[in-house]
Amino acid sequence: MSAxxxxxxxxxxxxxxxxxxxxxxxxxRRRGSAAYLFILPYFIPFLAFLVVxxxxxxxxxxxxxxxxxxxxxxGLQNWREIAGDTELTGSIKNTAIYAxxxxxxxxxxxxxxxxxxxxxxxxxxxxxxxxxxxxLAPAVLVGLIWQFVTNYDFGLFNLILTSLGFxxxxxxxxxxxxxxxxxxxxxxxxxxxxxxxxxxxxxxVPEELLDAARVDGAKGVQRxxxxxxxMLRPMLLFAAVIAIIANFQVFDTVYVLTQGGPYQSTxxxxxxxxxxxxxxxxxxxGYAAAVLLLGIILVLTAISFWLLGSRRRHERxx
Amino acid sequence: xxxxxxxxxxxxxxxxxxAPAKHSRREFLTKAAxxxxxxxxxxxxxxxxxxxPWAGLRSGAKPFDGVTLQFAKAPFGTDEKDVIAKLLKPFxxxxxxKVVHSVVPWNVEGATYATNYAGPNPFDVSYQTSTDLTGLxxxxxxxxxxxxxxxxxxxxxxxxxxxIPNTIKKSTYKGKLYGLPCxxxxxxxxxxxxxxxxxxxxxxxxxxxxxxAAAQKVQKLGGGVWGHIVPLSNKDFTWxxxxxxxxxxxxxxxxKDQSKITFSxxxxxxxxxxxxxxxxxxxxSPPVGQYDREAGVSLFKAGRVGFxxxxxxxxxxxxxxxxxxxxxxxxxxGANGKRTIFSTTGHWVMASKGKNKNxxxxxxxxxxxxxxxNEFGAHYGWAPVRSDVNTSKGDxxxxxxxxYVLSSWDGLPTxxxxxxxxxxxxxxxxxxxxxxxxxQKALAKAQKDGTSILKS
Numbered sequence: 001m002s003a004x005x006x007x008x009x010x011x012x013x014x015x016x017x018x019x020x021x022x023x024x025x026x027x028x029r030r031r032g033s034a035a036y037l038f039i040l041p042y043f044i045p046f047l048a049f050l051v052v053x054x055x056x057x058x059x060x061x062x063x064x065x066x067x068x069x070x071x072x073x074x075g076l077q078n079w080r081e082i083a084g085d086t087e088l089t090g091s092i093k094n095t096a097i098y099a100x101x102x103x104x105x106x107x108x109x110x111x112x113x114x115x116x117x118x119x120x121x122x123x124x125x126x127x128x129x130x131x132x133x134x135x136l137a138p139a140v141l142v143g144l145i146w147q148f149v150t151n152y153d154f155g156l157f158n159l160i161l162t163s164l165g166f167x168x169x170x171x172x173x174x175x176x177x178x179x180x181x182x183x184x185x186x187x188x189x190x191x192x193x194x195x196x197x198x199x200x201x202x203x204x205v206p207e208e209l210l211d212a213a214r215v216d217g218a219k220g221v222q223r224x225x226x227x228x229x230x231m232l233r234p235m236l237l238f239a240a241v242i243a244i245i246a247n248f249q250v251f252d253t254v255y256v257l258t259q260g261g262p263y264q265s266t267x268x269x270x271x272x273x274x275x276x277x278x279x280x281x282x283x284x285x286g287y288a289a290a291v292l293l294l295g296i297i298l299v300l301t302a303i304s305f306w307l308l309g310s311r312r313r314h315e316r317x318x
Numbered sequence: 319x320x321x322x323x324x325x326x327x328x329x330x331x332x333x334x335x336x337a338p339a340k341h342s343r344r345e346f347l348t349k350a351a352x353x354x355x356x357x358x359x360x361x362x363x364x365x366x367x368x369x370x371p372w373a374g375l376r377s378g379a380k381p382f383d384g385v386t387l388q389f390a391k392a393p394f395g396t397d398e399k400d401v402i403a404k405l406l407k408p409f410x411x412x413x414x415x416k417v418v419h420s421v422v423p424w425n426v427e428g429a430t431y432a433t434n435y436a437g438p439n440p441f442d443v444s445y446q447t448s449t450d451l452t453g454l455x456x457x458x459x460x461x462x463x464x465x466x467x468x469x470x471x472x473x474x475x476x477x478x479x480x481x482i483p484n485t486i487k488k489s490t491y492k493g494k495l496y497g498l499p500c501x502x503x504x505x506x507x508x509x510x511x512x513x514x515x516x517x518x519x520x521x522x523x524x525x526x527x528x529x530x531a532a533a534q535k536v537q538k539l540g541g542g543v544w545g546h547i548v549p550l551s552n553k554d555f556t557w558x559x560x561x562x563x564x565x566x567x568x569x570x571x572x573x574k575d576q577s578k579i580t581f582s583x584x585x586x587x588x589x590x591x592x593x594x595x596x597x598x599x600x601x602x603s604p605p606v607g608q609y610d611r612e613a614g615v616s617l618f619k620a621g622r623v624g625f626x627x628x629x630x631x632x633x634x635x636x637x638x639x640x641x642x643x644x645x646x647x648x649x650x651x652g653a654n655g656k657r658t659i660f661s662t663t664g665h666w667v668m669a670s671k672g673k674n675k676n677x678x679x680x681x682x683x684x685x686x687x688x689x690x691x692n693e694f695g696a697h698y699g700w701a702p703v704r705s706d707v708n709t710s711k712g713d714x715x716x717x718x719x720x721x722y723v724l725s726s727w728d729g730l731p732t733x734x735x736x737x738x739x740x741x742x743x744x745x746x747x748x749x750x751x752x753x754x755x756x757x758q759k760a761l762a763k764a765q766k767d768g769t770s771i772l773k774s
Binding site for chain 2: 174
């Protein structure tokens with residue numbers, strides 16, 4: 001076979017640059033479409049039940065009506081109305097106080113319990129189960145349990161106080177105590193989840209690092225501060241993001257235990273939204289407050305991620 | 319008369335089988351035929367298309383055979399579904415319509431109705447109180463009933479005349495009535511006769527001053543006894559129990575034309591001051607939050623309360639439980655020379671988007687009629703809104719409740735913002751009664767909030 005014939009045969013077998021471009025794009029499309037098909041079962045509900053409602057809510061926050069009657073555009077009126085509503089400002093304040101207290105308390109307790117369970121593993125499954133059970137309890141049951149704990153006459157808390165020689169406390173007559181009760185109820189409920197989360201995180205800390213610190217003479221607290229906590233930092237920040245999102249949406253315990261009282265001291269953002277949307281048919285105000293909540297959560301999440309990123313940047317620079 | 323409710327004219331018998339003579343097929347068909355002839359005639363006057371389904375009735379046919387009506391109500395008791403099923407059976411038998419009853423829990427009532435009425439297949443008939451009635455109605459989801467097609471139809475004129483005028487008037491907003499009043503509740507003060515005797519209270523109080531004095535005497539007994547208990551938390555709808563104090567002083571929370579909020583009038587301050595004083599000054603009522611409404615009732619049942627302000631529906635419970643002391647009840651005390659009883663009004667409403675409005679209207683009429691309302695009202699202790707309905711069944715206690723209510727009832731004016739305004743009033747009561755702020759300050763805040771709500 002001559003060189004020309006070989007060249008011609010080779011050309012017949014290979015693709016021209018144009019043909020290659022078309023073929024490769026066909027291949028990518030085929031591969032891409034298969035991937036899109038795989039994500040479709042998730043993407044359609046995500047679009048239908050999250051993206052569309054979010055944009056629809058944003059649109060309705062500039063309208064009056066929208067659920068029972070057709071919406072009509074009112075510009076910023078809903079936003080002006082909620083901005084002047086003292087119940088909303090109170091609800092934001094209560095939600096922030098609640099979230100800070102609940103997150104700090106549950107993280108501290110969960111981390112302590114996780115450390116104990118990590119150290120004493122014998123029989124720990126029973127404790128894990130016991131800690132996790134409250135999470136499975138419905139909100140109504142949690143409410144009932146906490147009503148028994150806080151009851152003025154025969155509640156556990158007041159029984160302890162009286163047995164110690166103190167007077168009884170009217171928990172639901174005091175705004176601060178009522179909010180603290182919500183905090184305790186939610187901490188009690190979430191403790192099992194966060195304990196298991198931190199336990200899993202603790203078990204991912206390399207033993208060699210702890211051993212090296214031990215060899216270097218680091219004591220228990222020093223090892224915890226200098227090795228465990230830095231290693232847990234990404235997990236802690238992620239946990240903080242999840243906890244912020246969850247705690248800013250607290251509703252069911254408020255609904256069951258206090259319904260926002262006394263004098264709105266346990267009124268939270270979602271409680272405010274629920275009342276505007278479903279009790280008062282002030283849908284525009286309800287949507288505006290819902291969009292505000294979304295904004296707050298997005299900002300807090302962004303700050304958390306920025307903190308996470310800045311730490312990584314700092315580590316890389318070092 | 320085409321009013322199905324007046325077929326019997328007497329209360330339903332208590333046995334499960336309705337007496338055939340009272341609800342005979344023949345009688346029903348006579349009425350149905352009357353309707354078939356009568357309604358087109360009325361329709362000619364009113365431009366009504368309502369007669370069409372009736373006009374085609376064959377002899378022996380049930381007018382709404384195959385029609386399913388969706389009916390929803392927040393329950394007055396755990397047995398309500400059974401009670402209603404029993405009472406609706408004659409209606410289903412005679413009309414052929416099947417009534418599907420959905421129990422809507424009180425705590426999700428607003429959300430349930432909002433989502434249901436937003437959808438394409440709303441409840442054909444539901445129960446709404448005057449707090450929510452016009453809020454929903456003004457959104458266009460409820461049928462306006464005071465039209466020539468329904469309430470003002472010539473065929474309904476006789477029945478309409480039997481309604482206590484004040485109930486229809488109170489439920490009408492800007493000329494529109496979105497629901498047919500069916501019950502009024504009222505509140506009463508239960509008292510523990512033994513405690514009162516022990517405390518030396520010989521005369522029942524009739525006004526606020528006398529109540530405070532009597533409650534103080536009971537309070538002095540000590541031993542965990544309270545002189546007076548009334549719900550004072552917003553979550554227990556405290557405004558409902560204190561509202562009569564406003565009416566006794568000739569005021570309301572909103573002006574008659576509903577253009578102005580009137581929370582902070584001198585009379586409104588005086589009305590709330592009395593209840594704040596019961597807690598903070600005379601200390602005869604427990605502090606806000608110490609006992610919720612149910613706990614207050616439990617304390618009364620345990621013999622630890624002199625006067626308990628609650629609803630008449632506790633009557634049946636107290637009697638059933640045979641409380642271990644002598645007790646009775648009286649009308650809420652008066653002030654300013656007036657002694658009114660307050661309650662919201664319950665209404666039967668029809669969905670404006672309902673697909674079977676004629677059948678729904680028949681159901682509304684039946685629910686309003688003595689055939690249903692006598693037994694239903696008697697079972698839960700509600701007072702009737704029609705002169706031909708008697709909910710007492712000869713029971714002297716219920717007769718007395720009805721007498722109190724019917725002689726001095728003054729209800730909540732309905733309006734699109736009443737649910738929110740009563741919530742604001744509840745918050746003011748809670749703040750003042752807990753001592754968190756003075757009565758004047760609490761009501762001034764309510765006035766400001768209420769005015770913003772009215773403008774929104």
